[in-house]
Amino acid sequence: MKELKAKWIAADWGTTHMRAWAINEQGKVLAYSESNEGMKDLQQNEFEPVLLRLIESWLDSEKVTPVMACGMVGARQGWVETPYLKAPCVPIDKNQLTVATTKDTRIQVTLVPGVMQHNPADIMRGEETQIAGFIKENPGFDGIVCLPGTHTKWVNVKAGQIEKFKTFMTGELFGVISNETLIKHSISTKGWDQDSFKKGVLQGFKSPGTIASDLFSLRAESIVNELDFDAAKSTLSGLLLGLELNGVQDYWKDRDVTIIGSELLSNNYQQGLNILGGECKPFDLETATLSGLTSAYMELHSD
């Protein structure tokens, strides 16, 4: 059985989800586990028991297994607050890793801090690890990394550093507009209409100032012209993406753009950029996360 124990454990612990990987001596993933026990649902003293329940079978009772974690677990409301690095900076600095004290002596938990920017004020927690992983796989990369999500990050990467970045809360806006405004009566939860998405992207990009009117139009169109619910949802998605792509043009126009995110979101962003004459390449999210956490682990254990 000893061969199945983890050399170390990688963890990505965000606001709504926790994912953990058992890694062996050769850096290979032996096992994977996940939970919807995100940071927002946990009290400070609940992080250790939740972690142990997920990874206990990977531990060797005779030694200490390192756990390297990134994400909102290091926020003020998380397990232990990790002070932000200040951009411009390397995404992971081995001298700025934070240890989370544990009662169980079989694990030693280290957290990767997030990155802040003073002016304009901005913050990230978790994406810096994916950027570190991407840079490790693409040394010398000079360009833009876009990490779509609830709070999409556009990051200017140069000489191995996060130069500057900009966050758009487009995903969160999509959520509250879909679920909490009068538009909820006019859109589907699933379904897709590609033409409507495209029209939305073009309209949001062309006319960002009318977004609050274009959103109301989705409801009005459903009443006046019986707009299809799938079309309304796809238009909404396109409008908000087009709006963002208008506001973030200096990050993607004539730049080398890589997108790191879930397949669905990466696909939307790639299509949105293509509709507007932009280009980008996808990079696998899990590869980026694991490679970044491996970097952090290796730096800490290279001495």
Added chain:
Amino acid sequence: MKELKAKWIAADWGTTHMRAWAINEQGKVLAYSESNEGMKDLQQNEFEPVLLRLIESWLDSEKVTPVMACGMVGARQGWVETPYLKAPCVPIDKNQLTVATTKDTRIQVTLVPGVMQHNPADIMRGEETQIAGFIKENPGFDGIVCLPGTHTKWVNVKAGQIEKFKTFMTGELFGVISNETLIKHSISTKGWDQDSFKKGVLQGFKSPGTIASDLFSLRAESIVNELDFDAAKSTLSGLLLGLELNGVQDYWKDRDVTIIGSELLSNNYQQGLNILGGECKPFDLETATLSGLTSAYMELHSD
């Protein structure tokens, strides 16, 4: 006691509130009553009992008292659905008023229909009555009427008609962003900071495409630079108003603009316009509503 009975009753029945006025022979308001039993909280058979509870003391048991009502009470989910007038049109057409059947023979309830626009699709219910009232008090008006609210209406009025209009769901966005996104952790519910409001208006107007980033910045500023909660709330209000004023420039630039709304909202819109070099005049909301309902009543009872 007979002198205290109403000749007729005016009612403004919206999504969240109901207001009623007892009017005498000379058109003077004798009494006022209101309730938070808005359309959204009522089943179809609950409208009559709610109305009766509010106005019963104004009724004369020996005759029929007319009730003239406007607003969402005439929506599909309301008391009885009134078919929309189609813009361009007069705001109130006496041949298009709808009777709501009642069990109680002491009242005769008539509803003012809303107005729709086919292309671009848009709808209003209630504002047409305020516009009718405003036109009655300002015959020959040729210009723009702005009715700020959850769904702000910008209406082009010409020769006594609603020519075209545009709705911005700015108020509803302010609500969900304040209450349902991560920004709720960084803003006050009361309080005000005028400089922040002004900066927000200018930023929202100048850079509409970055709204989803400027919103996230409120959270980031509070974490990175300890932005004051009142300042964050006022900035949010300014950003969303500036965004709207960018998108609706063709309605207010070099036009005669009248604002009809609550004192707080009218004041915000007036200030926002002034910050951007625009001008407007306020017109009293209750005067507009009562004058509009009086128009409808008089037209129906002039034969």
